[in-house]
Each structure stands twice: as C-alpha cells, then as structure tokens.
Amino acid sequence: MSCLEVLAAGPLSTIQDLGRPGLAEIGVGPSGAADGGAFRLANRLVGNDEGAAAIEVTLGGLAVRASRDLTAAVTGAPCPITVDGRGAAVNSVLRIPSGVELRMGTPGRGLRSYLAVRGGIAVPPVLGSRATDVLAGLGPDPLAPGMVLPVGPPPDRFPLVDLAPVAAYPADEIVLRVEPGPRHDWFADNALTALVSRPYEVTSDSNRIGMRLAGPALERSRTEELPSEGMVAGALQVPPSARPTLFLADHPVTGGYPVIAVVTAADVAKAAQARPGQRVRFRFKTGRIR
C-alpha cells in the first residue's frame, strides 16, 4: 500500500474529513475540516470524493515523504511549498515521486492549509469518520514525526484541472456576516450594536473548538443561568467575561452561555482562517437588526 511518512508536523497537523454528523444524542459533535471549502477543493483537485480524509495543517511546518508516486494538492492558507526542494504552487495538482519530500512553510496569510493526496488518507474511521475531534478526543492522534499514514486506492476519476483560481486571503481585517442569535434578547439593548461597531481581535487562546475574541464587551440584561442547549458552528457564545467565543468545527454539542449572534454558514470557513492577532469585524447579513 502506498503511504506518507511524516517527517515534521508543525504546530498542529490533524487528519480531517467532513466529520461525523448525526451523533449529538450520544454527546458527539460534528467535527471535520475547519475550513470545509478549502478542504473540498483539495480533494476535487486530486480527483477524490470531496469527503476523502486529508491533512489539516495549522500554520504550516508539515513535511512528508512519499513511499510511491503520489498526486497531491495543497489548498487553504497559501504557504510556500517545495517538492524535492523545488518550489510548487498552492491550489495546483502536484506530482510527488516515490521517495521525494513535500514541505510546507508558514503561510503569509490565513491559518489552516489542507494537503490532500489522491486516494485519501486511509486510517481506520472512528464512528464513521477519520476526523480528529480535539474536544471529544476522538479520531486519529495529531500527526507526529515518524508516523506512517496509509493512502487509499486511487479513485476512478482523474484530476480535471491543473490549477484552481482562489480569491486572495485578506491580510488585515476579516469581515464575517452574522445574524442575531437565539438569545440576543438576554443582552442589553446596545449589545448587538456593540458587536458590529468595532472590530475584535483574535486571541492566541483559540483552537479548533473556538476562537476567543478581544474587543467590545457584550453586557447582559438577564443574569439568570441558562439551561444548557444545543450549539451550532458559528455561534457567538458569551461567557461571564462579556467577550464572545466563536464556535468552530470541534465546538461542544451543548453549551450553557447565551448565544448573542451566529455567523452565517458560508463565513464560518472564513473565520477558521483568522490568525491570532488578526482583526475580525462582524456585519449584519441583512444590514439591520431583526
């Protein structure tokens, strides 16, 4: 069987797919690739099914060696790539001959890059998915040097394009569209206005579970305890600190703090590319408060 040997893993590289939806009743969240759009593109480029398992690389640093001739693609946060020491392009089809190394440097913009290989990463699935859920502790361990990852048999389909056009990533502020959330009425009248008035800064206390934000305080008008309730990705949950946490792929199934607003599904992937220190600005999707 063909495989990939991990030579270096960078700050955090995990195996992801489209996750394990449908298991909330036993306390298991969806998980899966944090930037689903970039993840699917990587698989399409190499001719895989969109849901084949690939590697999510946080802030670059991954180096792998192929045991057979492999076809690969890197999408998401644009990072410098070398194949056998020669520069290669993101969002393109890469040929990695047997014994050759692919190295990913630190991206200049964005946070998460995806490395897909034709055939997909063929580790055994856990509860129907190969995704690593860092909150639930499910799925394969994060990558570490020395690990050998099996690659599945190539699909019937062949790569259709050599290079996919992808819009440039913003270097400064990321704009995320929101709608008032299920508990916006638990907050002071001016809280929704405060949310969209000034940008927030992504703190270093952020991961696949959620992104903690520094910025305007969102004061509550109701202070009683909220019984835990179901949470979606994109939810802006406000703990007693009055600063919101934006839930990402590995968010908890339920939460006990009120959700003031929810980032629209299409923009959750953009949020997953925000780096610590970067600014995000929330904007109402409809342009007004319902």
Next chain:
Amino acid sequence: MRFLRCADSGLLIELADLHAVQALYAALAEAPPEGVTDLVPAARTLLLHLDPQRADAARIEAAVRAVEPRDGARTHGDLLRVPVVYDGADLAEVAKLTGLTEREVVHRHTSAEWTVAFGGFAPGFGYLAGGPAELAVPRRAESRTKVPPGSVGLAGAFSGIYPRESPGGWQLIGRTDLEIWRVDRDPPALLRPGVRVRFQEVA
C-alpha cells in the same frame, strides 16, 4: 413552542419542559424534515442542525408545527443496571443540601428509575432524568479540574456518569466500574436517550 433561528445553520425550538422536548424529539428523530442533519435535545430546547444548502427554515418550522409529538420519551426498552460504590467526595455535602442522611441519599438514588433524557457535555455522557425531587442539588461552586472516569454525580434535577476523566462541576456521590463509553463497541454509548437506568449499591 418558540422558534429561534441560528442564522442558516440551525433552528432552536424552545419548549415548555423536558417532557415536551422528549416527545417532540421522539417524533422528529423518526422522520426528520428534509435538510435537518442532527437533532440536539436538551433540558428545555431542541436544536435542529440545518444543511444550509438544502434547508428552508420557514418550511422546516411549518413541518415541525405539523408534527404530532410522541407521548412519552422514545424508549429503547433497555434497562441498564449500574453498580455503584457510594463513597463520592460530595456525598456529605449532598446530604447537607438535601437535609437527608447519606444513607437516605443512597436509598433515593437507587430506588428511582432514571431515564436518559439527552446527551452532551462529553461523548457518552447522558443526562438522567426522572429521579426524586429531593435529590435536586446545585452544581458545586467551583468546578473540579479532574473528575475520574466512572464518577456518579448529581446536578440540578439530573444524575450523570462521567465517561472519562474530564473537568466537571457535578456533586459526586459515588463511582461505577461499568464502562459506559467505548468507541470500539457498537453502540459506543450505553446511555442513549430513552435508556432506563437503575443504580445498585455494591460494596
């Protein structure tokens, strides 16, 4: 029934009480409306996760209003017996909070038939409802950073068993050796909504 939108990703339905949540959950779990990818029952709400490509929230809201709630919780018919050693670190505190003796706390915990109302918090964690009102206690003021796996606790009107070591704020009254969560077993969780539970004291 109150419908609260979570952008295009979800629809949170607020219901009168846990019984109403279970009845609607039972009905919808059997035939979820088109575009609903997951259902998350909780104490007073039911969240429908939506596929934004396929779901029309207004249509789903109408479909939910037309659903006949199932009377009573969905029952797997299973009765799970859970052997417990009642030596938890908070047993004395629970006795104080409830005005019962420690033996009376154990007696009431083992006499009741509990039912898994919903999951959450961690994989395999089930919120057990149906216990006696006297055992309703608040969470601990300070959450523990490490609760050992198998710990049996109380919080609010619920009882629960920690599937693995994790932080937690429940009042711990005992421990069990029963592996309630094993990822290589089918089903991995012993505590699924509808499963009935009897706690049994062991030495």
